[in-house]
Amino acid sequence: MENTSEANILQDFETAWRACPAVQQPKYPDSAEVTKATAELKQRPPLVFAGEVNELRELLGKATRGEAFVLTGGDCAETFAESTADHLKLKVQTILQMAVVLAYGAGLPVVKMGRMAGQYAKPRSSNTETRDGVTLEAYRGDAVNGHEFTKESRTPDPHRLVESYQYSAASLNLIRAFTQGGYADMRRVHEWNKGFMTNPAYSRFDALARSIDAAMQFMKATGVPSDALRTVDFYSSHEALLLEYESALTRVDSISGDLYDTSAHFIWIGERTRQTDGAHVEMLSRIHNPIGVKLGPTTTPDEVKTLVERLNPEGVAGRLTLIARMGADNVREVLPSLLRAGKETGVPLVWMCDPMHGNTVKTASGYKTRHFGTILDEVRGFFEVHEGESMIPGGIHMELTGDDVTEVVGGTETVDESALAKRYETLVDPRLNHQQSLELAFLVAEMLAG
Ligand code: PEP
Numbered sequence: 163m164e165n166t167s168e169a170n171i172l173q174d175f176e177t178a179w180r181a182c183p184a185v186q187q188p189k190y191p192d193s194a195e196v197t198k199a200t201a202e203l204k205q206r207p208p209l210v211f212a213g214e215v216n217e218l219r220e221l222l223g224k225a226t227r228g229e230a231f232v233l234t235g236g237d238c239a240e241t242f243a244e245s246t247a248d249h250l251k252l253k254v255q256t257i258l259q260m261a262v263v264l265a266y267g268a269g270l271p272v273v274k275m276g277r278m279a280g281q282y283a284k285p286r287s288s289n290t291e292t293r294d295g296v297t298l299e300a301y302r303g304d305a306v307n308g309h310e311f312t313k314e315s316r317t318p319d320p321h322r323l324v325e326s327y328q329y330s331a332a333s334l335n336l337i338r339a340f341t342q343g344g345y346a347d348m349r350r351v352h353e354w355n356k357g358f359m360t361n362p363a364y365s366r367f368d369a370l371a372r373s374i375d376a377a378m379q380f381m382k383a384t385g386v387p388s389d390a391l392r393t394v395d396f397y398s399s400h401e402a403l404l405l406e407y408e409s410a411l412t413r414v415d416s417i418s419g420d421l422y423d424t425s426a427h428f429i430w431i432g433e434r435t436r437q438t439d440g441a442h443v444e445m446l447s448r449i450h451n452p453i454g455v456k457l458g459p460t461t462t463p464d465e466v467k468t469l470v471e472r473l474n475p476e477g478v479a480g481r482l483t484l485i486a487r488m489g490a491d492n493v494r495e496v497l498p499s500l501l502r503a504g505k506e507t508g509v510p511l512v513w514m515c516d517p518m519h520g521n522t523v524k525t526a527s528g529y530k531t532r533h534f535g536t537i538l539d540e541v542r543g544f545f546e547v548h549e550g551e552s553m554i555p556g557g558i559h560m561e562l563t564g565d566d567v568t569e570v571v572g573g574t575e576t577v578d579e580s581a582l583a584k585r586y587e588t589l590v591d592p593r594l595n596h597q598q599s600l601e602l603a604f605l606v607a608e609m610l611a612g
């Protein structure tokens with residue numbers, strides 16, 4: 163049973179965010195059903211725990227000081243159907259493989275976060291979708307409605323919020339088992355990378371791969387305790403889009419009395435919901451998780467300052483990550499003044515690069531895609547701008563999958579536009595496949611190693 167003061171804290175929290183305008187929320191046909199679903203969620207155990215969340219904040223704090231580099235990776239939108247052991251495993255594997263390469267390149271520990279175990283909701287640029295003269299509600303992710311183009315499936319269903327919780331819990335359980343149970347032992351991850359390198363297409367990374375191998379041998383020889391290599395810290399993250407869901411999973415920590423959103427370790431506010439007087443900013447200003455905000459190319463230096471004031475007034479290192487998604491064409495022009503605005507606040511910030519969302523294009527045949535070279539160019543621009551401002555690049559945020567999909571054009575094992583049709587499986591944004599993800603990690607590692 164909740165005590166009265168906890169109940170009051172939660173009540174104030176709800177009242178505060180509900181008083182602000184909220185964009186990108188589903189229009190449920192029956193509000194009584196929403197209340198039923200959220201009442202159920204409020205009874206469920208937390209998915210993550212304050213101790214873990216605080217640990218992640220500390221690690222992100224290191225990234226503000228150049229003592230760690232952050233890697234976030236995962237689907238644009240996870241689906242319930244693809245939340246299988248195989249898909250989850252391959253995604254975790256891909257992220258861990260990238261992390262080893264990046265850690266070597268940066269000469270720093272890599273903080274690993276999955277856009278996983280909760281990334282089931284999407285903001286949309288249009289509320290509706292029209293096909294062959296029929297207009298229905300847009301697909302907003304499995305947490306909201308079904309992708310199938312029928313009226314029934316596209317109608318937002320609040321029971322899907324409860325389902326999201328179940329899928330999150332099961333996914334997180336598997337991730338914890340992989341990363342804590344020895345499956346993701348660093349020596350094994352290194353063997354997976356050796357497997358990748360047997361493909362002659364990647365021979366240009368031979369020297370880097372050999373250096374990593376030598377470092378691993380050295381660690382073995384000097385007797386790094388094998389426990390330290392056996393387990394790995396891996397954190398969950400998603401866009402905090404659906405306010406009803408995030409609110410229902412927010413709890414008062416019994417030790418500190420602070421609010422934590424227990425749906426994931428790290429949550430972020432998207433480019434479309436970052437209004438400084440909006441409900442998303444209000445909600446996340448009140449919880450103690452480390453949080454992120456996506457910043458698109460129209461962001462102004464004043465907005466950066468206001469966001470920092472609203473979201474990290476106490477200047478806690480690791481609390482706030484700003485995720486720049488400028489587009490390769492804009493990053494060199496727009497980012498410098500935003501970095502300076504951030505610096506002028508005096509608040510330690512993690513700056514990450516999302517080189518995916520500013521670089522989406524449509525092919526003549528109608529596929530939404532991104533070009534590997536453009537993605538890489540945005541990362542390069544991001545590093546250049548940091549160097550120019552004598553600031554520290556904190557990490558990268560990628561949309562990827564562990565499968566051999568064909569959604570992003572380019573890379574050495576080239577996917578060309580005509581190959582996109584082969585395995586174009588995403589329901590929303592195009593993702594790097596397993597090979598492209600690793601190739602990108604090697605290329606970024608080379609940049610980091612300078
Ligand atoms: C996303 O991360 O999938 C997304 C929608 O990003 P943004 O908010 O940056 O557009």
Ligand code: MN
Binds near residue numbers: 239519561590591
């Ligand atoms: Mn996306």
